[in-house]
Amino acid sequence: MKSQDSNICYANSAVQILFHCKQFRQKVLNFQPKQSTKDYLTRDLQDLFQQMTQSSKSKGNINSKKFMQRIKKLNQLFDNDDHHDSHEFLIWLLNHISEELQADINRENKQKNQETNNKIQQSSPNPYVFVQDLFEGKLVSKISCNLCECANERDEPFMALSVDIEKGSSLNHCIKQFAHKEWMLNRDKFYCEQQCYTKQVATKQMMIKQKPKILIIHLKRFKIDPQTLRYQKLSHRIPFPNELRIESALDESEDSSQSLLYHLKGIVIHVGQGFSYGHYFSLIKSQGRWIKMDDTNVSVVDEKYMRALYGLPSSNEQSGWPTAYMLLYDSQPDE
Numbered sequence: 001m002k003s004q005d006s007n008i009c010y011a012n013s014a015v016q017i018l019f020h021c022k023q024f025r026q027k028v029l030n031f032q033p034k035q036s037t038k039d040y041l042t043r044d045l046q047d048l049f050q051q052m053t054q055s056s057k058s059k060g061n062i063n064s065k066k067f068m069q070r071i072k073k074l075n076q077l078f079d080n081d082d083h084h085d086s087h088e089f090l091i092w093l094l095n096h097i098s099e100e101l102q103a104d105i106n107r108e109n110k111q112k113n114q115e116t117n118n119k120i121q122q123s124s125p126n127p128y129v130f131v132q133d134l135f136e137g138k139l140v141s142k143i144s145c146n147l148c149e150c151a152n153e154r155d156e157p158f159m160a161l162s163v164d165i166e167k168g169s170s171l172n173h174c175i176k177q178f179a180h181k182e183w184m185l186n187r188d189k190f191y192c193e194q195q196c197y198t199k200q201v202a203t204k205q206m207m208i209k210q211k212p213k214i215l216i217i218h219l220k221r222f223k224i225d226p227q228t229l230r231y232q233k234l235s236h237r238i239p240f241p242n243e244l245r246i247e248s249a250l251d252e253s254e255d256s257s258q259s260l261l262y263h264l265k266g267i268v269i270h271v272g273q274g275f276s277y278g279h280y281f282s283l284i285k286s287q288g289r290w291i292k293m294d295d296t297n298v299s300v301v302d303e304k305y306m307r308a309l310y311g312l313p314s315s316n317e318q319s320g321w322p323t324a325y326m327l328l329y330d331s332q333p334d335e
């Protein structure tokens with residue numbers, strides 16, 4: 001994608017993997033706003049997707065200027081020429097579109113109520129929109145009191161699963177570790193309000209309660225170095241499969257009979273050493289081949305190239321080696 005703005009590779013790479021996700025692309029292309037006068041970010045994304053659809057046929061240039069201008073207007077964080085976190089951008093984009101679509105439906109319902117003089121204002125829950133239907137999963141956070149064994153559970157929706165990465169492990173291991181139990185001790189003791197009414201030692205655990213149709217995994221490669229208090233990048237090797245079945249970290253209420261098989265469709269890659277600088281590009285799977293999308297450059301790469309993005313086998317954390325940063329797994333097979 002081409003734009004007057006510099007340093008927008010964080011946005012380009014995220015938009016590319018979303019565009020190549022067929023279910024999402026079709027929903028965006030078919031989007032019809034309920035109000036013609038309102039400004040919609042979804043509409044700008046639709047324009048961009050239309051351009052990209054044309055461009056994939058004619059190899060023309062794409063102008064993302066209008067889309068980026070809207071982003072900058074809506075979110076101060078991105079209103080500059082700095083580098084940004086592609087994951088942060090992607091999550092913000094999905095959440096913003098969700099809220100926009102919900103507000104659109106709510107506004108229409110309110111109008112209908114007024115027209116029919118319906119005085120009874122029902123406080124209905126927010127409508128469920130396609131972004132949630134495709135990307136949203138559910139986590140359950142469980143805190144168990146060690147003394148009375150009572151459990152406190154809270155559901156949390158997620159648009160991407162952020163996993164810690166460990167040296168010498170794999171994506172499957174990282175997902176398993178996601179649900180490891182943490183002790184709440186000493187100053188972190190938990191106030192048990194069910195039976196004990198005092199602070200107690202407890203365990204804390206996060207589990208997957210509902211898997212999304214499209215699973216975005218964020219590898220937490222940026223960590224604060226406790227000594228320098230600066231972000232450092234973890235470049236170590238985390239192999240990830242082309243086909244993923246999540247069998248660990250699942251809550252017992254998750255319907256495991258519906259064991260989704262996820263297919264790797266897109267990867268956002270970070271090159272460079274730091275959190276606030278470097279470069280992003282993406283790899284997308286199209287008709288069985290890996291296509292590298294690096295701003296305006298498009299090329300076919302092989303499986304070996306893709307596997308090099310797992311990371312570095314050595315422990316050289318300071319390297320600027322290109323490493324996979326976000327993975328998009330779709331439960332729908334290849335296009």
Ligand SMILES: [Zn+2]
Nearest residue numbers: 145148192196
């Ligand atoms: Zn208790």
